[in-house]
Amino acid sequence: MLTIESPDEMRAWAREQAASDRTIGLVPTMGALHGGHLALIADASRRCDVVVVSIFVNPLQFNEADDFGNYPRPIDNDVANCQAAGVSVVYAPSGSAMYPEHFQTRVILGTLAEVMEGPMRPGHFEGVATVVSKLFGAVRPDVSIFGEKDFQQLAVITQMAADLDTGIEVVGHPIVRDPDGVAQSSRNRRLTPAQRAAAVCVPKSLTAARIAAAGGAEPGDVIAAAAAIIDSEPLTEREYITIFDARTLTEIERFEIINRRARAVRIATAVWFGNVRLIDNCDLFGE
Numbered sequence: 001m002l003t004i005e006s007p008d009e010m011r012a013w014a015r016e017q018a019a020s021d022r023t024i025g026l027v028p029t030m031g032a033l034h035g036g037h038l039a040l041i042a043d044a045s046r047r048c049d050v051v052v053v054s055i056f057v058n059p060l061q062f063n064e065a066d067d068f069g070n071y072p073r074p075i076d077n078d079v080a081n082c083q084a085a086g087v088s089v090v091y092a093p094s095g096s097a098m099y100p101e102h103f104q105t106r107v108i109l110g111t112l113a114e115v116m117e118g119p120m121r122p123g124h125f126e127g128v129a130t131v132v133s134k135l136f137g138a139v140r141p142d143v144s145i146f147g148e149k150d151f152q153q154l155a156v157i158t159q160m161a162a163d164l165d166t167g168i169e170v171v172g173h174p175i176v177r178d179p180d181g182v183a184q185s186s187r188n189r190r191l192t193p194a195q196r197a198a199a200v201c202v203p204k205s206l207t208a209a210r211i212a213a214a215g216g217a218e219p220g221d222v223i224a225a226a227a228a229i230i231d232s233e234p235l236t237e238r239e240y241i242t243i244f245d246a247r248t249l250t251e252i253e254r255f256e257i258i259n260r261r262a263r264a265v266r267i268a269t270a271v272w273f274g275n276v277r278l279i280d281n282c283d284l285f286g287e
């Protein structure tokens, strides 16, 4: 396995693969790899001849300096995990390689970035789209895998890849959860044991929502059922719960028969545990 740190070297490697007709799968990450990332890597390996995992904690997408500063960076461990997973290249550029002096370009997004997480995290998706665009440019993947854990991110990047004629197939991967249902996340490492135990209220709230929806409740009551579970946990502060169209990401205020049949409706939530913000979502009507 190679570790590559510069965009030029990365592009040169990618050109060699293309010349040998090898397809490249890219899994973009910010490191602190866990089972969720490893599932994305396994998916990329099934789809492509070689797999690149990028590890870069992207300053452009953080809203708070503290969150950026405190983000875990266990790089040696991450490299060992990638090696064990059969990855061909870890692409781990430095901050100055990605954003040299005089860097000034940004990707401008549309409505998909303006809803849900968008207003809560100004500039976040623009930062994500800009870095992913740079990763696409350096790695030149055929396929890139993103987790449904960050459902809005997956939607924004799918749209960007199509709009900018990248020819890259963006693939979504289902959320990987711990045995108690909590979605795996690098930020879970920052929870105290009491907060980690309390975090189970997040997937429980989504389950309560699915039960309410299956019972015929309308969105307001479905959200109330989910909120009640989160609010009964004293260590949490609920930021939002929203029910939305999985394609347009617009909020749904009344279900139509077609919503229930087409299974195109999701519910998402963001919940604070102290200064750690966890997000989760699921299909509201699917299995």
Ligand code: AMP
Pocket (backbone or CB within 6 Å): 028, 029, 030, 031, 035, 036, 037, 040, 145, 146, 147, 148, 149, 150, 173, 174, 175, 176, 177, 183, 184, 185, 186
């Ligand atoms: P991150 O390192 O948090 O930026 O995540 C890198 C990629 O892994 C993103 O596409 C995430 O959506 C995905 N991911 C993170 N956690 C999970 C999870 N629990 N299940 C599936 N995908 C995940």
